[in-house]
Amino acid sequence: MTDLISISDDDLVLLYYGEQDDPQLAAAVARSDLLTARFEALSAELRMADAYQPPERDKGYGESVWRSIAPRLEREEQGFVQKLAQGWRAVSRPRFSFAGMASVVLVALLAFALGQVATRPGATPPGQTPVATSASIDPERLLAATVGRHLEQLDQVLTEFVNTSEPGAMPSDWATDMLVANRLYRQSATARGDRKLAGFLADIEPLLIEMAYEAQVGSGTTFERMQDEVRNKLLFRVRVMNTRLNQPQIRT
Amino acid sequence: MSEEEQKTIQAAAAGDRMAFRELVLEHSQAMFRLAWRLCGDEGMAEDIVQEAFIKAWRGMDGFRMDASFRSWLHRITVNTGMDYLRKQSRRDQFESEDPGFETLEGAQWPSHDAQIDIRRETEAAMRDLSDTERAALLLRHFEGHSIKEIAQILELTSDACKQAVFRAVRKMRAALQPLAGV
Numbered sequence: 001m002t003d004l005i006s007i008s009d010d011d012l013v014l015l016y017y018g019e020q021d022d023p024q025l026a027a028a029v030a031r032s033d034l035l036t037a038r039f040e041a042l043s044a045e046l047r048m049a050d051a052y053q054p055p056e057r058d059k060g061y062g063e064s065v066w067r068s069i070a071p072r073l074e075r076e077e078q079g080f081v082q083k084l085a086q087g088w089r090a091v092s093r094p095r096f097s098f099a100g101m102a103s104v105v106l107v108a109l110l111a112f113a114l115g116q117v118a119t120r121p122g123a124t125p126p127g128q129t130p131v132a133t134s135a136s137i138d139p140e141r142l143l144a145a146t147v148g149r150h151l152e153q154l155d156q157v158l159t160e161f162v163n164t165s166e167p168g169a170m171p172s173d174w175a176t177d178m179l180v181a182n183r184l185y186r187q188s189a190t191a192r193g194d195r196k197l198a199g200f201l202a203d204i205e206p207l208l209i210e211m212a213y214e215a216q217v218g219s220g221t222t223f224e225r226m227q228d229e230v231r232n233k234l235l236f237r238v239r240v241m242n243t244r245l246n247q248p249q250i251r252t
Numbered sequence: 253m254s255e256e257e258q259k260t261i262q263a264a265a266a267g268d269r270m271a272f273r274e275l276v277l278e279h280s281q282a283m284f285r286l287a288w289r290l291c292g293d294e295g296m297a298e299d300i301v302q303e304a305f306i307k308a309w310r311g312m313d314g315f316r317m318d319a320s321f322r323s324w325l326h327r328i329t330v331n332t333g334m335d336y337l338r339k340q341s342r343r344d345q346f347e348s349e350d351p352g353f354e355t356l357e358g359a360q361w362p363s364h365d366a367q368i369d370i371r372r373e374t375e376a377a378m379r380d381l382s383d384t385e386r387a388a389l390l391l392r393h394f395e396g397h398s399i400k401e402i403a404q405i406l407e408l409t410s411d412a413c414k415q416a417v418f419r420a421v422r423k424m425r426a427a428l429q430p431l432a433g434v
Contacts, residue, residue: 009422010414010418013417013418013421014414017392017393017399017417019398019399042421042425045424045425045428045429046393046421046424046425048370048374048428048431049374049377049393049424049428051370051371051374052289052371052374052375052378052394053371054284054285054288054289054297055288055294057280057281057284061280061281061284062276062277062278062279062280062281063277065276065280065298065301065302065305066273066276066277068302069276069302069305069306069309070269070273072306073269073272073306073309074269076310190313190314195311195314198311198314199311199314202307202310202311203307205310206306
C-alpha cells in the first residue's frame, strides 16, 4: 500500500503529468483529503502557467520562414559544389597543399576500411576470389583517428588564422581543403551512424564555407568578424571534440 | 508517423528542397512557439526557428525514420535556442516590450489586469529558471513530451531531467502561489 506520509510534491508533479512511478499513487491521493487538496493546489498553479503564451504567427508564417531560409540552402549547396570542384582541382594539381594531400590519403584509407575490397598484386591465386583485407581494420576507430587528425589540422590553421593580422596572409586554398575534407568526413560519420560527430561537422561547415569564400575575395571587415567567430565559437569546439575523439572510452 | 510524412521526410533527406519546404510549412508554427517560450523574445525566436531549420536540412540524411520527427526538430530547436541564450544576456531578452505593462505601472488594478499580472509573473518566473530547467519545463508542460523524450532531447539522464522539471515547477509555484485565486 502506498505510504501517504512519503508522498512528496515531486510525486504529485509526476502524477499531474501522468508520469508517476507508483501505479497506486492516484488512488492514494483520491483517498486522502489532505493529498487531494495539495494536488488541486499544484494543478491550479500549473494551470496558471498556461498564461505563458507566445504571440500569434499568422497563417503565412511558414511560407515566410521558407522564403528566409531557401536562399541560404541554395547558397550552401552551390557553395559546396563550387568549393568541392575547386577543392578537387586544387588537390589534383601537381603541387598539393598539405591538408588536401592528407585529406585525400586519409579519406581513401577510410573508404577502404568502410567496406571496399582491396587486392594486393599477386596475393590471390588464379581462379580464387580476392580476400578482403579490411577485416583487420576497425572502421570506427579509423574514422575517429582520421577525423581527429582533420581536427588537429583545423586547430592549427584556425589558430594561425585568428593570430594573423593580414586578410591575405593565409594561403588561398587552405579553407577549401578543410571544407572538402570536413564534408567528406561528415558523410562518412553519417554513413557510420555517428550522429553526434556528423552533427558537429555539419555545424562547423557554414563557417568553413564562408572562410573559403572570403579567402578568395578578401575583405577587411568580414575578416575581423570571422576571426572573432573562430576565436569565440569554433576553436574551443574543435578542441573539445578532438579531445573526445582521443578518449577511446568516450566515443561520440 | 503517417505514410505521407514518411515519404516527405525521405524525399527531403534525399535532397528534395520542395519536400523540405513542406516540412517547414508544417512545423514552423510549433517551432516558433517552442523557441519563444525558451527565449521570450519574438525576434530571437524567429532567428532560432530559421537557424534550426537550416541545421535540420543539413542533418536530414542522419534522421532515423523510426524516431519522432517532431521530437527531432524540437531537439534541434532547443539546442539552437540554448546556444543563442548562452551568447546573449537572458534578462535583456526577457524584458517585456508590451507598452501596456509600462502604462499600468502603479495604477489601480481592475480585475482583468489580474491576467496581465499572472502573465508577467509567469514570464518573470521563466526568466529566473536556468536554461535547462526552462527547456525541461516547457517541453513537458507546453509540448507534452514525456520525461524520457525530454531526456533524449536535452541529452540528460531521466533522473536529471526529472530533477530539472521538479526545480522548475517549485520556482514557478513560488512565483504564482500569491496570485492563486485572483
